[in-house]
Amino acid sequence: MGSESSAADGGEPAGEPHVPEHRVCEPRKQVAIVQDPYDRWTSPNGTCVAEFYRDEDGFRLRFPHQADFLLKPNATPGKFAISAYPVPDCPPPSVQTLLANAIQPLIGNYTGGLFLHGSAVAITGEDGETIGATAFLGLSRGGKTTLAGAFAKAGHPFLTEDVIDLRLDRSRYVVQPKASKLRLFEDSARHLIGDDTRFPDANAKRDVEGGNAIPFAAQPVPLTRIFVLGTDRTAPLSIELLPPSAALSALLPHAFVLDVEDKPRLAGHFSRIADLIDAVGCHILDYPRTYDELPRVIETIIASITPT
């Protein structure tokens, strides 16, 4: 079990992927695990995205065809020693992406943080002042990254594209800026940064660095609005404030829970999400998933947020 590289959390400049301290071990094949997973993530099309197993006093997380992660509690409460075991030929960005977009938010929520699966943008007023952050929660491939990119293109910089890291600051929820990249399919990239954009594989996402065309917000921004993206991709444009119970049901599937059987932590997590709804509320956003529709979506959302 060799240690090929390591990285430490804390102190990364905004714009760099935030990954917890870890070590990357020698690549190895994923052999079958004898026990049944206690939890599993599946994509909307039913594909297994991750499996969760207990491993002595810690956890083993398997991302099929990408990597296994072993999380061992260490002497510091709430901290884990993280070992990553990529499969042979797993490109290094996959491990870093999994650390940033899955392992960090899972551990963060396990230790009392508040991480949600979604994108966020910094809404900017006509005078150039930042009004507040707007978050978009949704299933994978639900349109949240493209929407964040479209907002950025319209002058409202993106804060994050996949993981919303919320911190309480003087009783306000503040969205932390994450990596200054959007993971896009070729057609979305063409819409956002130019018709001449070409990817080697049009069916695979690639990182697109923020810049003049799609600016990145490098400073934390207080959260003012949460939208959960509706799953009907042809529904007409509408925004509806959800009652609290519906809001809680809508938000909880977009949270990261490491141990669904740990009842005290589950109760704590439930309470933190409820606090968030109490403070910010939650709307459901439906819109047709066409590029032509995005300017109208942005205009409608801005109108719903901007004080009159």
Next chain:
Amino acid sequence: MNPSDTFAVSEEVVARRLGEEIVLLDLSSGVYFGLDAVGARVWELLSEKPRSLAQLAEHVEAEFSAPRATIEEDLRDLARVLRERDLIIIRPA
């Protein structure tokens, strides 16, 4: 359900008031359930101590303006739904 049965909240359930509603989470199943204003009040009463439908009806009648018969029928429906979801337990008299 018998009229003399008492009802108690399940120890596996956490509840949170949000405005007029209360949202319940069953920690065993991960199921969420929302209660409206009257249901929320019933949950608070059951959280204080186990009560029968008749005792609950007395409180609800005193606090909400509705005919007693309607209240009792609504309470029976609510108790049945909560029981089916393992959110409350029945303690036979």
